[in-house]
Amino acid sequence: MDLMQFFDMILHVDKTLGHLLAQYGIYVYAVLFAIVFCETGLVVLFFFPGDTLLFIAGAFCATGEMNYWLLMALLITAAVTGNTLNYWIGEKIGQRVFTHDYRWINKDALRRTHDFFEKHGGKTIILARFVPVVRTFAPFVAGVSDMTHARFQFYNFTGAALWVISLVTAGYFFGNIPVVRDHLTAIVLVGVGAAIVPLALGGMWKVGRRMLSK
Template sequence: MEMDLPFVFLDLVLHIDKYLPGIIESYGFWTFPILFAIIFCETGLVVTPYLPGDSLLFVAGTLAGAGYLNIEVLIVVLLAAAILGDTVNYWIGHTTGMKVLDMKCSFVRAEHLDKTREYFARYGGITIVIARFVPFIRTFAPFLAGVGKMSYRWFLTYNIVGAVLWVLAFTLVGFFFGGLPIIKENFSLIVYLIIGVSMLAVGSIIFQMLRKSSCNERVTGPEGKN
């Protein structure tokens, strides 16, 4: 049973949006520090891009709309977590970025870094704002901004603008839906629906990655030769 505890904890962290109603019921106000920690880690640590972001904001907003959380406190907590997370990520990239990139870490996938570099090449600094709405890119963008020595003054501006747009967009949409009578009456069903959509999105990403890997293998052959 003790051997299962790490896996239970990992499942709780990775799918906190699914467990959030129960967490609120059990911990009350302490739910806010938990939400802060998850969003901070997802945006602030380059090794935790798999944590829930968009779905967590939406579910939290829905719960606030249903009366389970205070919306004002929720928005302040999420904004603080998102802004501080990106800031920490920037300075990690700025100070030790190349050492992190040289480390072989299964959580930091080369394709995610390459995709983020493509965003920077195409959109420049505004990538920090755009990346807020793109899973994985959201985690790597501030890190690469630090590696590339982007002016911190400009980074902070993009960081704040992106955080405000991201948090308000998902949280307030969730808050609106959470306040509807039909949502309140079928809240458990809605939560499972949100989780299902999130899993489909993740499944789609994994499918595309596997398909791309399969295509590359067919092109290069088993020994990597044309």
């Protein structure tokens, strides 16, 4: 297998996991760890598989081909450390922006972003875990906006645990049901929408009340 074929297998690991297990055995745990770490830790690799990977891996746990508890521990660690790296990269860039006079950067907008993440960043970091692409950029933006490190890490771990446990467990119980496996992305997005819509409506209600009270 050449490098391009291996990279293609990584990109479609949710479909080729069985082949990887048969060919590489226990080393697949390291591959899955690396994929989740890179997808959450490096914005340039936002296209790496996430939700479907966790779900399908859970399905293989149900068949006994992978260890459920070991998989969850490794993937939670990968998700937490990946987000932390992404946050640190954003933080370094953000510090340069705050300390240098770049004409193309609106520092007021950056400060408002910082205030937003201090106020609503916890919910954003957690919910972003369940939205492809967004979960890769959320920790980076949190770092750029200089969100408090302790606050970020609390929600980082919480979001990672909820994301990995829920999807791996869902895969364990439902991953071998074709209709669920084939519509996983839609199911995840509907669930996230159910959580986001009430928050958005609540925010709009508060803004409307403030405008009417003026």
